[in-house]
Every structure is written in structure tokens, then in C-alpha cells.
Amino acid sequence: MSAQQRRKTRRDRREEALKNAAIEVFYEHGYHAAKVSQIVKRVGVAQGTFYLYFEGKQQLFGELVSDFLELVVTTVASWEPAEIDSRDILESELRRVGLLLTRVLLDNQQMTAIFFRESLAVAPEFNELVRHTYDTLLAMLTDFNAILHRRGLIAEMNFRILATMTVGMVERVIMERIVYDTLGEAEPEEIVDHLIFQYMAGTLSLDEESS
Amino acid sequence: MSAQQRRKTRRDRREEALKNAAIEVFYEHGYHAAKVSQIVKRVGVAQGTFYLYFEGKQQLFGELVSDFLELVVTTVASWEPAEIDSRDILESELRRVGLLLTRVLLDNQQMTAIFFRESLAVAPEFNELVRHTYDTLLAMLTDFNAILHRRGLIAEMNFRILATMTVGMVERVIMERIVYDTLGEAEPEEIVDHLIFQYMAGTLSLDEESS
Amino acid sequence: MSAQQRRKTRRDRREEALKNAAIEVFYEHGYHAAKVSQIVKRVGVAQGTFYLYFEGKQQLFGELVSDFLELVVTTVASWEPAEIDSRDILESELRRVGLLLTRVLLDNQQMTAIFFRESLAVAPEFNELVRHTYDTLLAMLTDFNAILHRRGLIAEMNFRILATMTVGMVERVIMERIVYDTLGEAEPEEIVDHLIFQYMAGTLSLDEESS
Amino acid sequence: MSAQQRRKTRRDRREEALKNAAIEVFYEHGYHAAKVSQIVKRVGVAQGTFYLYFEGKQQLFGELVSDFLELVVTTVASWEPAEIDSRDILESELRRVGLLLTRVLLDNQQMTAIFFRESLAVAPEFNELVRHTYDTLLAMLTDFNAILHRRGLIAEMNFRILATMTVGMVERVIMERIVYDTLGEAEPEEIVDHLIFQYMAGTLSLDEESS
DNA sequence: CATGAATGAGATTTCATTCAT
DNA sequence: GATGAATGAAATCTCATTCAT
Numbered sequence: 104m105s106a107q108q109r110r111k112t113r114r115d116r117r118e119e120a121l122k123n124a125a126i127e128v129f130y131e132h133g134y135h136a137a138k139v140s141q142i143v144k145r146v147g148v149a150q151g152t153f154y155l156y157f158e159g160k161q162q163l164f165g166e167l168v169s170d171f172l173e174l175v176v177t178t179v180a181s182w183e184p185a186e187i188d189s190r191d192i193l194e195s196e197l198r199r200v201g202l203l204l205t206r207v208l209l210d211n212q213q214m215t216a217i218f219f220r221e222s223l224a225v226a227p228e229f230n231e232l233v234r235h236t237y238d239t240l241l242a243m244l245t246d247f248n249a250i251l252h253r254r255g256l257i258a259e260m261n262f263r264i265l266a267t268m269t270v271g272m273v274e275r276v277i278m279e280r281i282v283y284d285t286l287g288e289a290e291p292e293e294i295v296d297h298l299i300f301q302y303m304a305g306t307l308s309l310d311e312e313s314s
Numbered sequence: 315m316s317a318q319q320r321r322k323t324r325r326d327r328r329e330e331a332l333k334n335a336a337i338e339v340f341y342e343h344g345y346h347a348a349k350v351s352q353i354v355k356r357v358g359v360a361q362g363t364f365y366l367y368f369e370g371k372q373q374l375f376g377e378l379v380s381d382f383l384e385l386v387v388t389t390v391a392s393w394e395p396a397e398i399d400s401r402d403i404l405e406s407e408l409r410r411v412g413l414l415l416t417r418v419l420l421d422n423q424q425m426t427a428i429f430f431r432e433s434l435a436v437a438p439e440f441n442e443l444v445r446h447t448y449d450t451l452l453a454m455l456t457d458f459n460a461i462l463h464r465r466g467l468i469a470e471m472n473f474r475i476l477a478t479m480t481v482g483m484v485e486r487v488i489m490e491r492i493v494y495d496t497l498g499e500a501e502p503e504e505i506v507d508h509l510i511f512q513y514m515a516g517t518l519s520l521d522e523e524s525s
Numbered sequence: 526m527s528a529q530q531r532r533k534t535r536r537d538r539r540e541e542a543l544k545n546a547a548i549e550v551f552y553e554h555g556y557h558a559a560k561v562s563q564i565v566k567r568v569g570v571a572q573g574t575f576y577l578y579f580e581g582k583q584q585l586f587g588e589l590v591s592d593f594l595e596l597v598v599t600t601v602a603s604w605e606p607a608e609i610d611s612r613d614i615l616e617s618e619l620r621r622v623g624l625l626l627t628r629v630l631l632d633n634q635q636m637t638a639i640f641f642r643e644s645l646a647v648a649p650e651f652n653e654l655v656r657h658t659y660d661t662l663l664a665m666l667t668d669f670n671a672i673l674h675r676r677g678l679i680a681e682m683n684f685r686i687l688a689t690m691t692v693g694m695v696e697r698v699i700m701e702r703i704v705y706d707t708l709g710e711a712e713p714e715e716i717v718d719h720l721i722f723q724y725m726a727g728t729l730s731l732d733e734e735s736s
Numbered sequence: 737m738s739a740q741q742r743r744k745t746r747r748d749r750r751e752e753a754l755k756n757a758a759i760e761v762f763y764e765h766g767y768h769a770a771k772v773s774q775i776v777k778r779v780g781v782a783q784g785t786f787y788l789y790f791e792g793k794q795q796l797f798g799e800l801v802s803d804f805l806e807l808v809v810t811t812v813a814s815w816e817p818a819e820i821d822s823r824d825i826l827e828s829e830l831r832r833v834g835l836l837l838t839r840v841l842l843d844n845q846q847m848t849a850i851f852f853r854e855s856l857a858v859a860p861e862f863n864e865l866v867r868h869t870y871d872t873l874l875a876m877l878t879d880f881n882a883i884l885h886r887r888g889l890i891a892e893m894n895f896r897i898l899a900t901m902t903v904g905m906v907e908r909v910i911m912e913r914i915v916y917d918t919l920g921e922a923e924p925e926e927i928v929d930h931l932i933f934q935y936m937a938g939t940l941s942l943d944e945e946s947s
Numbered sequence: 948c949a950t951g952a953a954t955g956a957g958a959t960t961t962c963a964t965t966c967a968t
Numbered sequence: 969g970a971t972g973a974a975t976g977a978a979a980t981c982t983c984a985t986t987c988a989t
Contacts, residue, residue, distance in 0.1 A: 117952095133435060148954090149954045149955055150981085151982075152954070154980095154982075155952070159980075220441070221434070224344060224345065225435075241490075261504065268487060268509065273482070274485075275481055276475065276479060294475060301479055301516035305511065349961095349963085350963060351962080361972055371964095560982095560984085561985085574950070576984095576986080577949075583984095641856070646767065646768075646858075652853070690909060693908025694905050696904055697904025697905075698900050705870075708900065719901065722938065723901055726937040726940060727934035727937045727938050771957095772958075783975085784975055785975070786960095787960070787961080792959075
């Protein structure tokens, strides 16, 4: 029986229930206005039970953010750069990862909102966690861009700035689409298309362009 | 005597001092950990005095965010679209506004950081203020893109998504450069160049391209 | 099979183990900071098991104090006043009991410390237990002094005050020697000698003195 | 206007009122059962006011114990050893200090009770404070005894043990008389007489005796 | 007998805000 | 206008004890 197949223990299920309730409460009221009493009431357990599973409200928040970041990083890191040897393949790989990420975030809409609204405002230690993840992500993308350049797929430029811009585009589009629903009419496919087009056009080398 | 020339009254000066102290304290500790007592101590006035100038800690925060947003919107809105009738002029106008915005934000580094970290996490009413500003800004940029398209300067696409992506690129680049200093080596000019290049390339119409 | 010879049952052994663990934990952390969880962890049994042996933390504490007091009273009460008909015999009997008590307390150093530090601070009902024992002890010593006086061995005085002073001397000397180790260099024998000398001198009748 | 004459400020008076109320509540319920809410209710101030004057319940307790110890040490240290050059003067000086201490403790009966019952059971840091005071007191008395011996007033012996025994006698007599009222009928004078007689007899040198 | 997850009462403490001076 | 002592609401968290398994 593999770890993934193993039936969840009672403990696991209760912890998960508390986390899900916490996400709802944090989403509805914001971290600071959220009360532990609201969380436990939703699950139907006593106040003290909460502290059997988490050290406190803040530690739970950290765990949620950490889970979320891991999910995002895992998703983004799922591409396969080895195979990419043409701009067409690059584009289709970007589309695959983009749609995957979109689906994951849509499945975790409330947590996505919590992350963008509050992850930097709860406690300094979580800022570091978030910063660390951004650093990792940006470094990964920077490297990726450099590799693509060496393969002659994208133009010469400051790859770190390119990575930063890319992350920014994606983030804001996600926020507007998933968190605030101000792009309500747009299908994920259309959004991903625009992101990819922007990225592809912005990285077109003149050589390629002239060909 | 014009409003600008009018000597600041003692009241004005004290309010400004309190706001500046508040920015420092919010920057250093975050909104929730910041204490009114810390703010007044820096200015050297009594606790009660604070409430002669502001309705409370939250209202002051709202005022700071509001001031900041006004500053940003004013800066971004300072372009002159009337004159833009070629991609060259578009580019130079974008460069002008980009550098202006960069300077403004560098001059208000702490407030920029506070805004990105906390503006959505303090209270629901401020979320609305921020949302409203984003909506205004995005609508403005969307319109701008539509105008440019009508003038044949940029390609056909979903201009709202384009505006959203643009805002995202700018935001994240600002955060990394100004708030977190992870692009420390890059000059503002280089950053603005990359932003403009990305935007220009991503909006190139095929017609234009072939011309 | 006598009670003493009877092999200890598993139940007896476990109860004893819990008591010993409790003494350690109370000694190290003090009654209020001591947690039942720490006690059961040392013995390696579950939290609930504790309540099969004791009614609760406080009752256990009471039992420990009670055991301790019984031990002390039994020891002190082991003299044989019937035989004492000269100050020499009195002195040697005091020496015997003094050394016996010293040995007993040295064997129960932690419990002695717990008793002096905390027995009056846990709950009113234990104060009564402790008071009762002091009353019994003081009454016993008062009677003893009265008997000795009637036998012409000690001078006329307030025998209750004499008993009280004697108990005080012994207590403080025990605390400093056994609990706080501030008389570290002094051998039990030397200490007992000083106590006896003080008592004997303080009870010398003038008649005896002149003889 | 000297410091002692200076009228108490409002702040001083309120702090004192809180301390007095705290002594009553600690006396009646014991430290752990005492609630801050009970203390403030007696003084008629809000819960928060308490924390303007003390860091918390524990720190207040420490301050009370500290005040008490200072009072006792100051009283005991008020003798004048310089003048003592005969056993008669020694005796009268001991009587003076003994009666003074008795009066001081009778004036602070509740605090005396709190001290003996609880000072070692609240927190480790207070144990150290108490120990330190005992060490100081015992060292002082040990020196005192050594001086008296050098002046030929008391016999050769272990002066530290003598000091320890003396402290013990006094303590237990105080407890029984002032805290528990088990010597109720005895006048302070009678008690002090017995203490002094015990001390004087126990320190009689043989030379003196024979003279 | 043994287990250990769950309970839940309630005290401490903080700090924005008020208001009498 | 300025002061700063006083207010007081309310949330977190602990841990002895219980009881279903």
C-alpha cells in the first residue's frame, strides 16, 4: 500500500477539516478578524481540540501558506525543459503549464485570494517564507530563460528582469480573473493565450524575426 | 496667496509629522503590530493628540493608502495621449511616464512597501478603495489601448487583458526593485527599457511588422 | 504472609513509580508548573492511567505530603521517654532521634524540599493537614518537656514556646543543610550536636547547674 | 521638602491601594487562586488599570515579597553592635530588636502569612530572591556571632549553625504566634524572653559560667 | 486495566480610544 | 489645542480530567 493510497487516519481527516474551515474563515473575514472559535464551530469540535492540531492561529496560517506555495511551485516546476527545442514546442509547453496552473488555482480560489491579500501582512516570518519562494521561482525562471537563449530560442536580454515581468503578468492576471473576477467573461484559454503571446513576442530574437 | 504658497500651519506640520512617523512604524512593524503609542512617541506628542488629527489608527492607514494611490494615479495619468501618433512617440511617452513613476515610488519607498504588503489585509473597506483604484487604472489603460489600436498603433486583442498584464509586469518589477531590492544591480532605465520592450513587442501588429 | 513480606503487585509498583515520578517533577518544576503529562511520560503510561491510581494531581500531592508527614512523625515519635531519667540519657536519646531523622530526610531530599517550599501553597485543605501535624507534634513535644520538667530534668518555663523554638531550630537547620545545602561542609553529627547543645543549655535548671 | 515628607502623588496612592488590595486577596485565596479581577474590584478601577502599575500578577507578587524582605532586613539590621560589650547589653539589645521586629510583623500580619506560605511556591525567580535574603541575613548573624565571640561574650562554636538555629527559632515562633495564632495567650514580651533566654543560655561560655 | 483524543472553562493580557483636566 | 491616565472589551490558549474504545 503506497503512502498516497493509505487511507487517511481520523487524525488526518480532522486536521484537514480544520484547515478547510480555516481557509473559509480567513477568506471571509481576513486573518486578523478571524477567530479560532469560528473555525472550530464550523468543524464542530471544542476550542481545545484546535490546539491538538496546531500550535495556534498564526502557525496554522503559516501552514496554509506553505501548503499553497508548495502546490504552486510543484505545478510550475512540472514542465519539461529538456524537450524544448523550438519556439513551437516552447509555446505548447507554456500552454500546458499555464492551463495546469490555472486549474490548480481555480480549485483553490479562496486560498489564492488569502495568499495575495494577506500572506505578507500577518507576521515577518511568513514574509520570509514568501520571499524565499519568490526567489526560488524567479531564479528558476531566470535559469530557464537563459537556457532557452542558449538554445537560440529567445533573444538576449536581462533574464532576471524578464522572469520578474513574467511572474508579474501571471500574478495580476490570476488576481483579476480568479480572485476578483474582473475578467469574468474571459475563458482561461483566452487568458493563457494572451500571456503566451505577450511572452513569445517579447522574447522574439531579431534573427528569428527575420527568418 | 495660493494654496501651494501658503505657509504650513502648525496643524499641517504636525499632521504631516504624524503621517511620516506612522509610515515608518507601519513599515517597520506592519499595521497590526504597529502601536499608536509608537507613532506619537516619535513625534513627541501625547497619545490623545493623535486623535485630534485622525479618527483612529485605521482611518490614518486609509488616508496614507489613499494619498499613495492618488500619487500613483496622478503620475500615471500625466501622459498626453493626444500627441501620440506613432510607435516612436508612444515609446518615448511610455519611457517618460515610466521613469517618472519610478522616481515617485523610489521617493516613497516605505509607503510603496506598505501598500503592496498590507493594503488588502487591514480592513474590507480599504480593499474596496484599492479595488476601485485598480478598476479605474485598468479601465484607463484599456481605453488607452483601444485608442492606440484605432490609431493603428497596436494590434487587435483583448485590451483589458493587455492592460492587466501590463499592470502586473510593472507592479512586480517595482516590488522586486523598490521593495525587496532583488534587482539591486539594475538601473531604473534598464528596467523601464525592458518593460517597454515587452509591451511594444507584445502589441506589434502584423501589418506594422510587415511594413 | 505478612503485609511487609507480600510481594508487591503490579498495581502497587505502578502506583509507586507514579509517585516517584511525581516527586521528581514537583521538585523540578514546582506543583503548579508540573504537568500530569510530564509525570506519566516519565513512567511511560498513558495520561488516563494516572487517574486509575489517583483522583487527580492535587490529591496525589496531598498523598505525598501525607506520606512525608507520617514518616517524620513516626521517626520523631520513636523515642522512648520511659527510660529517660537523667540529662545524660536525655541527651543520648535526643542524639539518637536526631540522627535518625537526619538520615530519613536525607533519603527523601526532594520530598523534603517540596514540603518546605510548597505544602502551604497548594490548597487550603492541605494547610489544614500540615497544621494538624504541627499541632500534634508541638503538643507531643510540649508534653514531653512537661514530663522532663516533672522529673527535674529541665527548668520551669513555657513548654509550648520551648517546643515551638525547638521545632523551628530543627526545621531551619534541615532546610539549610538538606534542601539548600548552605551548611554543606557540616556533618550531620556536628549539626545534631549544636542542636542538642542549644536545647540542653536552654533548658538547664539553676538547681542542676549549681549541683 | 524631603522625600519622606513629599505628599504622595495620585499615582503613588493608587499603586499603594492596589498593593494593599492584592495582599488581602493573596492572603484570603492564595496566590494561584487570586484573580486580578478581584484585586481591581476592591480598589474600584478597571482591569486595564492594573497593568499600568504592574507588569502582571506575578511581578506584583515579587514586588510585595521584595518590599516585605526589605522591611524585615532593615528592622533586623537596626541593632548597634558597636556598643555591645557585656552580656547584659547584648541581652537588652536583642530584646529591643526582637520587640521591634515583632511589632513590624504584627503590623503586616497578612503579608507575613503570605510570605511564609507562598514565597517559595510561586516562581523560581522568587526563590532566588528569598534565598539571597536568607543568605544575607545568615551571613550577617554569623559575623555578628563571631564578633561577640571575639569580645569574649559568647562561647566558641560553629557560628553559622548558631545563626541558622536562631533564625529558625524566631521564624517558627513568629509563624505560630502571628500567622497561626497557636501561641495566642503568650504576650510578645514572653515570647521574646524565651527566645533570648534560649540564645543566651546556648551561647554561655564555660569561663563565664564559672565566674 | 489501559489508552489518549477530546473537552471546555475562564484568566490573563493588550491597546485603541476617551475625556476630564 | 494638548495631555495621558484610565478604560474595558474580548480572544487566545492551557491543561486537568473524562470516557469511548
